[in-house]
Amino acid sequence: MSAKHFINDPAHLVATSLRGLTITNPSVALDVEHKIVYRRTLPHAVPQVSIVSGGGSGHEPSFSGMVGEGMLTAAVAGTIFASPSAEQIRTAIASRVDTSQGVLVIVMNYTRDVLKFGMAVERARAAGIAVEMVIVDDDVGVGRVKAGKVGRRGIAGTVVALKAAGALAAAGRPLDEVARAARLVSTNLASVGASLSHVHVPGRRIAEDSTLPLGYVEVGMGIHNEPGPERISIELPALISKMLGQLLDLNDKDRAFLGTLPTSTVLMVNNLGGELNILELLDARSEATGWSPPVRAATWSAKFIDTETGSSINHEIKPSGLRMDASSAKAALSRALEDVIAAEPDITEYDTVVGDGDCGICLRRGAEAVLRHVQAGGLSGDAVVDIASIVPIIESTVDGTSGALYSIFLHALVTALRSLSPDTASPQVWASALKKSSRILSEYTPARPGDRTLIDALHPFVEVLDSTGNVKQAADAALEQL
Structure with a gap:
C-alpha cells in the first residue's frame, strides 16, 4: 500500500x-x-x-x-x-x-x-x-x-x-x-489526542497492519504511532466527552x-x-x-546581520590543573577496554535474547576506538582534559541508548571535576565528582538500583568509594551486584 x-x-x-x-x-x-x-x-x-x-x-x-x-x-x-x-x-x-x-x-x-x-x-x-x-x-x-x-x-x-x-x-x-x-x-x-490513521514516512510503503479500519479512531496514539490504549468506533460528540474525561476526571487515578x-x-x-x-x-x-x-x-x-555560515564554534576544553598519573591511567584504562572487547561475544548473545543484538558490537567498537586514542598518547595527565577527549569518541562510535548514557555521564563528570579544582585527583575527589555525575545521569534515565541496568554496578561503586576512599573495595561492591 x-x-x-x-x-x-x-x-x-x-x-x-x-x-x-x-x-x-x-x-x-x-x-x-x-x-x-x-x-x-x-x-x-x-x-x-x-x-x-x-x-x-x-x-x-x-x-x-x-x-x-x-x-x-x-x-x-x-x-x-x-x-x-x-x-x-x-x-x-x-x-x-x-x-x-x-x-x-x-x-x-x-x-x-x-x-x-x-x-x-x-x-x-x-x-x-x-x-x-x-x-x-x-x-x-x-x-x-x-x-x-x-x-x-x-x-x-x-x-x-x-x-x-x-x-x-x-x-x-x-x-x-x-x-x-x-x-x-x-x-x-x-x-x-485521537487519530484516524497512522503517520508514515513519505516514500515508504505503508504496512497493511498499520491502518485503522474504516470508522475507527485510536485514542491516545503517540506522534510516532506509539499505540494508544484503545481503538474504538464512536460518534464525534461521544469521542469529545471521552477525551475531556481523560483530561479532567479527578476520579481517574491513572490519569488525574x-x-x-x-x-x-x-x-x-x-x-x-x-x-x-x-x-x-x-x-x-x-x-x-x-x-x-x-x-x-x-x-x-529591517537590516539583518547575516550570520548564516557553514562553520561552527568548537569550544576547546581548557586545562584544569587537576593532575593524575598519566602512565597509571593509561595502563588501567587499557586493561579495562581490553576486557570490554573480550566480552563482546557474551554481551551480543545476551542482547540477542532480550534486544536487537547490537549492544556488544557497539561497546566493542567504542572500546577499540578509545583504546587506539589512549595508546596513541591521548592522555596528558590532566583529568578533565583527558576525560573530555574520550567523550566525542564515545559519541561517534557507540550507537543507541547506551552510548548516549555514557556520554551524558562523562560530560557531567568533566563538569564536576572542573568545579572541584584541587591539585591532585585523589580517590575522594573522584568520588565527589562521580556522585555529582551520577545525579546528573539520573535526570536522564528512570533506571535506579535494582532495575538490572548499569546503575546496579555504578551506584555501589560510587557510594563505597565515597565512604572509604578505597578503589578496590568500591570495585568489589560493584561486582557483588552483577
Whole structure:
C-alpha cells in the first residue's frame, strides 16, 4: 500500500522544507549542514536568554516554525520522525544562538530525544555554557500504570511551554526564571489526542497492519504511532466527552495528573494559579511562522546581520590543573577496554535474547576506538582534559541508548571535576565528582538500583568509594551486584 504526496524526492524533503521556511520569514536563517533554523541577529539587539528546541521532522510547524521573536531562538531538525544528533544540537547551542545570558533547552519526553539533547546539554555545560533543560510530558493518553518510570509522552502542549518561555525571555528575564516558567507550564499541562490513521514516512510503503479500519479512531496514539490504549468506533460528540474525561476526571487515578480542576483553561494549560501571568506570556508578540499573528511589515524592511555560515564554534576544553598519573591511567584504562572487547561475544548473545543484538558490537567498537586514542598518547595527565577527549569518541562510535548514557555521564563528570579544582585527583575527589555525575545521569534515565541496568554496578561503586576512599573495595561492591 502506498500514499500520495506533493513532494519531489523524499530524501531531500526535510532540507527543502527548511529552505522554504526561511524564504517565508526573513528573520530566520538556515544552517544547512546541521539542519538548524535560527534567528538572524538584529543590529543593536539586546542580549536575552536563548531558547532551543527540536526533534524529528514531520510534525510541522513544530519545531522550525516556532523560531522567531518571542518564541524559539533555534530549532534543530532530525530526519522524519527521528531525533537530531547530539552534534547537531551542540552546534545549535554553541554556535547558532547567543550564550551570554544562558540557554534554555526544551524537549518533548521521548527517550531518544531526551538522551540526544541531554548529551548536547552536558557537552555545553562542560564547555562553560550556562544551560538549563526542561522536559515536557503532557500526554494523558497513556496513564501512570502503563507509562511506568518513563513517564508521559510529550505532545502538543510543548508548544505552549515554548511560547511562555519565549515571551519571558523576550522580556529580558534571567535564565532561572525563564526555566522555572517553562517547568511550571509543563507541570500543569494535560493533552490527549485521537487519530484516524497512522503517520508514515513519505516514500515508504505503508504496512497493511498499520491502518485503522474504516470508522475507527485510536485514542491516545503517540506522534510516532506509539499505540494508544484503545481503538474504538464512536460518534464525534461521544469521542469529545471521552477525551475531556481523560483530561479532567479527578476520579481517574491513572490519569488525574492535574490534581485539581482549573477555574480557567488556556488551550491545554490548566490550574496555573497566580504565580505567573501565563495569559500575558501567551498573548505577547511573536514572529514565529507557526504562531499568529503573522510577521510585521517592519521586520521585512529591517537590516539583518547575516550570520548564516557553514562553520561552527568548537569550544576547546581548557586545562584544569587537576593532575593524575598519566602512565597509571593509561595502563588501567587499557586493561579495562581490553576486557570490554573480550566480552563482546557474551554481551551480543545476551542482547540477542532480550534486544536487537547490537549492544556488544557497539561497546566493542567504542572500546577499540578509545583504546587506539589512549595508546596513541591521548592522555596528558590532566583529568578533565583527558576525560573530555574520550567523550566525542564515545559519541561517534557507540550507537543507541547506551552510548548516549555514557556520554551524558562523562560530560557531567568533566563538569564536576572542573568545579572541584584541587591539585591532585585523589580517590575522594573522584568520588565527589562521580556522585555529582551520577545525579546528573539520573535526570536522564528512570533506571535506579535494582532495575538490572548499569546503575546496579555504578551506584555501589560510587557510594563505597565515597565512604572509604578505597578503589578496590568500591570495585568489589560493584561486582557483588552483577
